[in-house]
Amino acid sequence: MxxxxxxTRHEEEWLAFEQWLDSASAxxxxxxxxxxxxxxxxxxxRYRVLCQHLALARDRQYSPGLVxxxxxxxxxxxQVLYGAHPETGPAVAxxxxxxxxxxxxxxxxxxxxxxxxxxxxxxxxxxALQIWPDLVHxxxxxxxxxxxxxxxxxxxxxxxxRAAQADALMLGHYIWNNIRIGFxxxxxxxxxxxxxxxxxxxxxxxxGATAGHLIQIGFTTPFLSFVAGHSALExxxxxxxxxxxxxxxxxLLLPGPLARVSALRMQARAAVALVYGGGAMLALxxxxxxxxxxxxHFDPSxxxxxxxxxxxxxxxxxxxxxxxxxx
Amino acid sequence: MLHLLDTVRSIPTPEGIExxxxxxxxxxxxxxxxxxxxxxxxxxLAAAWVLGMLGAFGWSAILILAFLLEWLAMAAFEVWADGAxxxxxxxxxxVLHDDGTPVGWPxxxxxxxLRAVDFLPAAYGFGLAAMLLNGSFxxxxxxxxxxxxxxxxxxxxxxxxxxxxxxxxxxxxxxDEQRAVMDFAExxxxxxxxxxQEIAALTTALTGAPAGREHQRLIEIANHLSGRRA
Numbered sequence: 173m174x175x176x177x178x179x180t181r182h183e184e185e186w187l188a189f190e191q192w193l194d195s196a197s198a199x200x201x202x203x204x205x206x207x208x209x210x211x212x213x214x215x216x217x218r219y220r221v222l223c224q225h226l227a228l229a230r231d232r233q234y235s236p237g238l239v240x241x242x243x244x245x246x247x248x249x250x251q252v253l254y255g256a257h258p259e260t261g262p263a264v265a266x267x268x269x270x271x272x273x274x275x276x277x278x279x280x281x282x283x284x285x286x287x288x289x290x291x292x293x294x295x296x297x298x299x300a301l302q303i304w305p306d307l308v309h310x311x312x313x314x315x316x317x318x319x320x321x322x323x324x325x326x327x328x329x330x331x332x333x334r335a336a337q338a339d340a341l342m343l344g345h346y347i348w349n350n351i352r353i354g355f356x357x358x359x360x361x362x363x364x365x366x367x368x369x370x371x372x373x374x375x376x377x378x379x380g381a382t383a384g385h386l387i388q389i390g391f392t393t394p395f396l397s398f399v400a401g402h403s404a405l406e407x408x409x410x411x412x413x414x415x416x417x418x419x420x421x422x423x424l425l426l427p428g429p430l431a432r433v434s435a436l437r438m439q440a441r442a443a444v445a446l447v448y449g450g451g452a453m454l455a456l457x458x459x460x461x462x463x464x465x466x467x468x469h470f471d472p473s474x475x476x477x478x479x480x481x482x483x484x485x486x487x488x489x490x491x492x493x494x495x496x497x498x499x
Numbered sequence: 500m501l502h503l504l505d506t507v508r509s510i511p512t513p514e515g516i517e518x519x520x521x522x523x524x525x526x527x528x529x530x531x532x533x534x535x536x537x538x539x540x541x542x543x544l545a546a547a548w549v550l551g552m553l554g555a556f557g558w559s560a561i562l563i564l565a566f567l568l569e570w571l572a573m574a575a576f577e578v579w580a581d582g583a584x585x586x587x588x589x590x591x592x593x594v595l596h597d598d599g600t601p602v603g604w605p606x607x608x609x610x611x612x613l614r615a616v617d618f619l620p621a622a623y624g625f626g627l628a629a630m631l632l633n634g635s636f637x638x639x640x641x642x643x644x645x646x647x648x649x650x651x652x653x654x655x656x657x658x659x660x661x662x663x664x665x666x667x668x669x670x671x672x673x674x675d676e677q678r679a680v681m682d683f684a685e686x687x688x689x690x691x692x693x694x695x696q697e698i699a700a701l702t703t704a705l706t707g708a709p710a711g712r713e714h715q716r717l718i719e720i721a722n723h724l725s726g727r728r729a
Binding site for chain 2: 174175176177178219220223226227233234235236237243244246247250251254255340341342343344345347348351352355356358359360362363367420433436437440441443444447448
């Protein structure tokens with residue numbers, strides 16, 4: 173069949189399919205219902221016919237313009253038929269009800285490694301400062317030491333925040349700064365894991381130095397009662413981001429039987445669950461740190477109790493949720 | 500050899516055919532990124548101007564907005580606005596999965612968070628190197644997310660051959676020649692008449708047309724090839 177006869181014979185089908193595509197990809201349901209020339213149930217069949225037309229047009233060397241047009245039409249059909257997204261609302265609910273904790277349990281190895289890379293330097297530096305207090309001057313800049321000392325001075329009414337700054341402002345700062353560090357820790361994993369290792373260790377050292385120094389000079393109570401509340405969510409969030417980054421690194425270093433590119437794609441897809449969850453934890457931590465941690469008219473023992481409860485709740489959530497049945 | 504040099508990527512579909520995607524190279528993507536960057540900067544400055552008057556609450560909102568614009572806005576546009584940030588849309592680009600389907604949150608988030616690495620050591624150095632080293636212009640974020648950036652429309656093209664009385668070619672044309680003639684006829688509406696005539700004048704050996712009539716003669720032959728009959 174020559175091109176012109178082919179075009180004339182099928183033009184109507186192509187236009188009808190194009191119209192269906194327009195209505196199927198419309199955002200509003202009202203537009204979606206409007207003016208389709210055929211029932212939804214025949215769309216798949218019509219799409220396959222269109223695929224056949226494209227194959228014929230190519231095989232018969234019809235003009236590039238016609239082939240291009242059919243290719244564009246099939247492309248749109250491919251996207252509408254195969255690219256449907258599940259609804260966001262239920263997917264998010266299911267993620268936090270089950271999938272997040274499952275992902276954490278499945279990825280316990282990179283998470284354990286990230287936790288070690290973060291907590292070992294933290295504890296080691298904090299402990300070292302009890303023995304060699306002067307070490308803090310090689311780890312933190314003098315200005316920062318003075319600022320921390322002022323922030324957590326027992327004489328200060330509102331530890332953690334400089335007096336003039338409102339809690340609300342700190343919320344913005346914590347979200348902007350802490351989640352950014354989390355995302356960088358994840359992205360750094362693409363450099364063969366080195367970026368994640370760097371951010372985990374350096375944050376462990378800095379937090380350990382701050383904690384160790386403040387404990388050593390006797391500001392223990394204001395410091396620990398400030399950080400107790402958000403510690404579980406914030407430290408946990410950083411570790412999860414680091415673990416997600418280590419997964420990218422492991423795909424490049426130890427791809428197993430896969431090509432490195434394929435291993436990377438698979439691990440990135442799996443790691444993204446830890447990024448969602450870790451990001452949510454860091455955002456919650458920012459809320460707690462801005463509005464609960466600076467509150468001082470409670471007894472420190474209550475603040476310790478809240479902090480420990482949050483650690484236990486987090487552990488229970490990550491260990492127990494999503495165990496009901498594998499759907 | 501030609502397909503190795505082309506910026507076309509074909510993807511097999513379950514229907515047993517291959518779809519072709521037209522990949523976007525580093526330059527239009529850089530322009531799209533710059534457009535987005537200026538837009539984000541503009542939004543942030545406008546918001547800072549308004550919210551800055553609200554004191555601590557306003558500044559908190561500005562910081563949160565800065566965070567959202569820097570890390571999540573591009574991904575949100577790619578998921579919710581047909582695979583295109585405003586900059587990509589302006590340049591006619593879109594993001595798709597490797598298999599030609601629209602991107603969802605996992606891929607959009609991975610490719611946008613990993614921008615931080617593509618940007619290293621400066622001005623998207625790693626990203627550019629990666630794009631030049633693989634066949635699909637993927638930066639590192641695209642490789643990890645399994646995405647490609649393609650042109651939304653396959654380029655400007657007048658799809659119909661202009662109508663003219665069909666004239667058979669003076670000698671049989673092989674397939675490549677037929678395609679070339681029809682491709683020219685489809686494109687001729689996009690060329691200036693002088694340029695079309697200039698190109699057509701190269702084909703007198705084939706068409707045997709009198710001087711000055713080569714352009715018209717090629718269109719007539721294309722009409723004949725496409726099956727029109729007087």
